[in-house]
Amino acid sequence: MQKSFLPSFFLALLLLCGSSYAGGKHDFSFKVSRGDAFYKFFFSTGLSGELLTRLMSSDKRAQRLNNIFPGDKFRIILNDDHSLKEIVFSPLTENPLNIYYDGNNFTYEKNDARSNSGLAYTIVNIQKSLNFDAKKAGVDAEVVKMMVDHFSWELDFSRDLRKGDRFVLSWNGGKTPEAMIYIGDRKTIALFSHTDTQGRKKYYTANGLTINDTFAFAPVKYNRISSGFSKRRWHPTLKTYRPHRGTDFAAPTGTPVYAPAKGLVKYVATLSGYGNVIYLKHGSELVTVYAHLSRFAKGLKAGNRVKKGELIGYVGSTGMSTGPHLHYEIRINGIHKDAEKISLEKRSAVPNSKMSGFQKRAKRILFELNIK
Numbered sequence: 001m002q003k004s005f006l007p008s009f010f011l012a013l014l015l016l017c018g019s020s021y022a023g024g025k026h027d028f029s030f031k032v033s034r035g036d037a038f039y040k041f042f043f044s045t046g047l048s049g050e051l052l053t054r055l056m057s058s059d060k061r062a063q064r065l066n067n068i069f070p071g072d073k074f075r076i077i078l079n080d081d082h083s084l085k086e087i088v089f090s091p092l093t094e095n096p097l098n099i100y101y102d103g104n105n106f107t108y109e110k111n112d113a114r115s116n117s118g119l120a121y122t123i124v125n126i127q128k129s130l131n132f133d134a135k136k137a138g139v140d141a142e143v144v145k146m147m148v149d150h151f152s153w154e155l156d157f158s159r160d161l162r163k164g165d166r167f168v169l170s171w172n173g174g175k176t177p178e179a180m181i182y183i184g185d186r187k188t189i190a191l192f193s194h195t196d197t198q199g200r201k202k203y204y205t206a207n208g209l210t211i212n213d214t215f216a217f218a219p220v221k222y223n224r225i226s227s228g229f230s231k232r233r234w235h236p237t238l239k240t241y242r243p244h245r246g247t248d249f250a251a252p253t254g255t256p257v258y259a260p261a262k263g264l265v266k267y268v269a270t271l272s273g274y275g276n277v278i279y280l281k282h283g284s285e286l287v288t289v290y291a292h293l294s295r296f297a298k299g300l301k302a303g304n305r306v307k308k309g310e311l312i313g314y315v316g317s318t319g320m321s322t323g324p325h326l327h328y329e330i331r332i333n334g335i336h337k338d339a340e341k342i343s344l345e346k347r348s349a350v351p352n353s354k355m356s357g358f359q360k361r362a363k364r365i366l367f368e369l370n371i372k
């Protein structure tokens with residue numbers, strides 16, 4: 001008894017010492033941030049440059065490890081002796097790739113757990129522009145237009161889009177995606193479809209609201225409409241008939257002017273006819289114009305984003321104007337519209353009775369896509 005006890009005791013001690021000799025961690029997890037590179041993670045586990053070179057030349061699939069983006073994840077698993085056992089690469093929006101190492105050879109295995117869940121994705125990785133890169137990714141023009149129409153409410157495609165930003169489309173049959181998600185450096189905008197009882201499909205943010213904004217009728221507290229939209233109006237200064245392609249709200253000089261809906265400041269300038277003028281862009285097609293202002297809100301400049309109800313300027317009579325008023329225009333794709341008659345799409349919500357199902361589905365999609 002004594003004889004057999006001792007050796008097994010020493011064996012246990014040896015095993016304990018053996019594992020403590022090998023030391024520390026054997027399982028490393030990494031999440032990619034901007035500017036990260038795979039080799040940094042690889043070296044931080046103590047693995048050698050020589051092994052990295054062998055890994056990279058082992059298969060063309062290894063090149064995928066050099067093409068990583070914020071949000072992607074890695075796991076590097078080592079054997080007890082600190083040699084490489086396995087690398088698990090989990091890109092944000094693709095199936096994980098497992099690479100096993102037996103000391104001589106690397107074996108690759110694409111884990112398709114996610115494709116079993118039935119979700120299909122398209123990833124548009126921005127290198128040039130949404131139009132260019134979406135076409136390259138096989139997204140048809142109609143869907144691209146839909147993406148622009150929606151995301152333009154929160155994203156200025158000419159200023160905000162960066163190389164490396166991504167759009168993810170999740171498909172569930174049909175010609176339009178189930179979800180459209182923008183993943184940028186500074187923000188993520190996720191939109192999910194909901195089809196109403198009449199079969200109309202719309203996109204909503206995770207809180208169940210459409211991304212557009214409801215317009216206030218007037219951007220100013222006014223006394224009266226001194227001149228409406230008309231194709232032929234006597235112009236007292238020019239002494240001729242000219243179209244009046246806006247609505248004049250009479251109000252005292254200095255009356256604050258507010259953005260009637262969230263938007264982007266496109267243009268702040270002083271022109272001969274309009275005087276001090278502001279152009280706001282709302283979504284992809286709609287522009288509003290505010291003319292004859294006495295002054296602009298402090299700090300207002302092109303590129304600013306404004307909220308609904310945010311101060312943008314003050315009523316005045318600058319430019320070609322006969323008295324203090326706000327000249328207000330609404331243009332859709334460059335065509336002037338009558339602010340008194342037009343009915344613009346309001347912000348809408350997923351009905352209460354459908355909300356919990358909608359939000360569950362939205363959460364599931366984000367989870368499957370490994371977002372947040």
Ligand SMILES: [Zn+2]
Pocket residue numbers: 227244246247248326327328
């Ligand atoms: Zn006018």
